Amino acid sequence: MxxxxxxxxxxxxxxxxxxxxxxxxxxxxxxxxxxxxxxxxxxxxxxxxxxxxxxxxxxxxxxxxxxxxxxxxxxxxxxxxxxxxxxxxxxxxxxxxxxxxxxxxxxxxxxxxxxxxxxxxxxxxxxxxxxxxxxxxxxxxxxxxRPPIRNVFDLQSRHRAGRDARPRPLRLVTLGTVEPRKNFVAAAKLVEALRALGFPGATLDIVGRQGWGDDWHRLKSSNGVTLHGYQPTERVRDILDAADAFICTSHDEGLGLPLLEAQYGGLPIIAPDAPVFREVLDESGIFIAPSDPAAAAAQIVATLTSAAWRAEYVTLAAQNLQRWNMLAASDRDNVIELISELARRQPSAAPPVSRPSSARPG
Known part of the structure; x- marks a missing residue:
């Protein structure tokens, strides 16, 4: 079938x-x-x-x-x-x-x-x-x-732990179409707050095409914000590698795939304190309230000024990716069985198998 x-x-x-x-x-x-x-x-x-x-x-x-x-x-x-x-x-x-x-x-x-x-x-x-x-x-x-997370940007984390614990400037990065739901304007406000709390040159790189709404035009005039538009994989890898942390300030997400993908580079992930982000990041996330940029900035400063924060988040990122991919592998087996059972229920249906294989995505 x-x-x-x-x-x-x-x-x-x-x-x-x-x-x-x-x-x-x-x-x-x-x-x-x-x-x-x-x-x-x-x-x-x-x-x-x-x-x-x-x-x-x-x-x-x-x-x-x-x-x-x-x-x-x-x-x-x-x-x-x-x-x-x-x-x-x-x-x-x-x-x-x-x-x-x-x-x-x-x-x-x-x-x-x-x-x-x-x-x-x-x-x-x-x-x-x-x-x-x-x-x-x-x-x-x-x-x-749940999708398995591959290293789609070919990121490396092995050298990240040895970087300066006090980045100058602090570079944040985010990925996604620039539209109201992504709430990148809140991330820009947070960068302004970071500039007032000891990171005067803090920047935000936004990688993603211009979507609907006027957020793109508002962000163009924000201090420290660079709108890169849509970029090829190699360029995204370079931008992620140069960053100190990945930030998400979305109003909501069904999953948040880029947050997990960025963890292959050992990046700390800053995300809203909401159930879906807690589920995706587990203990590896830095959870903030995007609606309160001053408090969020203070929390980020406190987290990213310890002597070993880079090494800590490299380890947490690797552990979280392993956890997530184990869950995804289990889901795949269950879904294959679900579809097979659904097919077997149909009249005159043979088992929907075309060839033996143990291949898995990623």
Whole structure:
């Protein structure tokens, strides 16, 4: 049996949505299942395929469909028992003001419809699972499928511990599309506070394309802030390597993939004191309140002025990556079994195995 996977959103700019699809829903990631990616070219074909061609494929077969990117089309609702959506977060319901017009128009309504009517979902964190459960039907099952974290930027941490414990200047870095939900303006305010607390040359490097909203223009006039825009992998690696700490000030995240990826460089991770970041970073995070830049700056100064802080966070980062990847490996085994069992329930379905393999992503 073919296991169709919606890859129609791939081939554009690569954000967290695309990276999760590549990491968790490729042929290699889902081996030995008989994965058949469904692709498209251009926005118009993507919309047409998601809206009409995917429902047609299920109407003509007893196959399973995985939707790791966009919410399933309303026309897929009659086949809900054979559709397995991957839910990245609950922002489409809870943070509509942080969405652009296209997301509100094309994604929010199908997302709500799917949560109300579909029997099962996959998701990226226990925090997202908890949030989604408040909107799902009472008998819905939500299974964890956490991504393994690879060293996508080819970072090295072995020399970081030997750097000066008193950086001059203190260099913070963050990754992500510049849009309201990422709340980079709060990070810029925190840099201003750090400049008043003993780090006069503190800087913030923001790597990511310009999104919707006016945050980009506000940040351009902020002291110490450099907007790099979208950069190739090699350039991102150089910027991360030069930094002293990674900072996230998002209003919310479903997971926060870059926080984990930056840990391959041994970087301390500064993040909001919220459940999802506690889940992702465990004991390796520096947890702050982005809404209070003065208090957050004081906390960062206190943390990053001990003699051995660099070596401490190199160790904590490595331990956290090991912990997370063990959880991800367990999730993958459970998801393969879940999809296989779902396929076996379909009429006249043979086991959905194309070839033996023990390959895992990453």
């Amino acid at each position: 073919a296991i169709y996977v919606d890859h129609t959103h791939l081939g554009r700019h690569v954000t967290g949505l695309e990276r999760i699809t590549q990491e968790l829903f490729s042929r290699e990631a889902l081996a030995p299942l008989n994965v058949v990616p469904v692709t498209s070219y251009g926005t118009a074909q993507m919309v047409a395929t998601q809206t009409f061609r995917l429902p047609w494929r299920l109407a003509m077969s007893s196959s399973i469909l995985l939707c790791p990117g966009f919410p399933p089309s309303p026309l897929l609702r009659p086949f809900a028992s054979r559709v397995l959506p991957y839910m990245h977060d609950d922002f489409l319901l809870t943070r509509r003001a942080d969405l652009n017009a296209r997301a509100r128009l094309y994604m929010a309504a199908p997302f709500k419809l799917a949560l109300q009517h579909y029997p099962r979902f996959l998701t990226n964190s226990d925090d997202t699972r908890r949030k989604l459960s408040a909107h799902c039907r009472s008998d819905a099952t939500i299974s964890l499928y």
